[in-house]
Amino acid sequence: MPRAKFRIKLPEQFVEFSTDHPNEEFRIPAIFPTDGGVRVAFESPAKNHTAVLRAFDNAPITYDVLHTDEQSVLIQYEMPFIPPPVRAVLASGNLVTLRFPLILRDGWIIYDLTTSHERLSQLRAEFEDSGHTYEVVSVTQSPQPTDLLTSRQRHFMVEALQRGYYDSPRNCTLTDLADELDVGKSTASRVLHSAEGTVVKEFFAESVE
Numbered sequence: 001m002p003r004a005k006f007r008i009k010l011p012e013q014f015v016e017f018s019t020d021h022p023n024e025e026f027r028i029p030a031i032f033p034t035d036g037g038v039r040v041a042f043e044s045p046a047k048n049h050t051a052v053l054r055a056f057d058n059a060p061i062t063y064d065v066l067h068t069d070e071q072s073v074l075i076q077y078e079m080p081f082i083p084p085p086v087r088a089v090l091a092s093g094n095l096v097t098l099r100f101p102l103i104l105r106d107g108w109i110i111y112d113l114t115t116s117h118e119r120l121s122q123l124r125a126e127f128e129d130s131g132h133t134y135e136v137v138s139v140t141q142s143p144q145p146t147d148l149l150t151s152r153q154r155h156f157m158v159e160a161l162q163r164g165y166y167d168s169p170r171n172c173t174l175t176d177l178a179d180e181l182d183v184g185k186s187t188a189s190r191v192l193h194s195a196e197g198t199v200v201k202e203f204f205a206e207s208v209e
Contacts, residue, residue, distance in 0.1 A: 026043065061080075097119070110137070
């Protein structure tokens with residue numbers, strides 16, 4: 001399954017603060033489709049706080065400041081329409097394959113996704129049909145599902161396998177496993193569940209339409 005990195009040029013009216021600060025990196029931690037539009041989480045370095053808020057004040061959108069600290073400001077905003085780059089991702093069925101956060105730098109939005117060859121081709125066709133300026137930065141074969149685990153997740157899963165937690169019937173209970181790993185039962189369950197979800201979703205990604 002291929003992993004691709006794209007750069008999409010955004011219309012100037014959406015990213016003036018980005019082109020005014022070309023060396024700064026802005027992040028988009030999440031995008032949620034709504035009825036006829038999208039809700040977006042947007043993170044900016046704190047030193048650009050004033051410029052970013054001024055840009056949002058001048059844009060035809062509503063927004064809320066969710067959090068600020070010395071490092072960054074987190075904003076949530078809603079757009080009453082679906083921006084063309086997001087529309088292309090939705091039309092090609094690739095929203096769930098995006099790897100967040102997306103990066104906005106100097107007027108370009110940069111994102112990675114792991115998807116099927118068919119959906120990758122559909123995405124490129126959507127970009128071309130809409131006349132977008134875009135670049136395919138790289139296309140590589142994605143790693144095995146277990147390569148996507150953190151070292152802790154891998155350790156927990158290997159321990160579970162070795163002790164028969166996944167055998168049928170089980171030779172090791174969750175309590176036994178948690179005791180062996182020297183963590184609470186809820187922690188063992190949470191780490192294993194997250195790791196299992198990563199492995200299953202990656203393994204079956206091409207099969208799920």
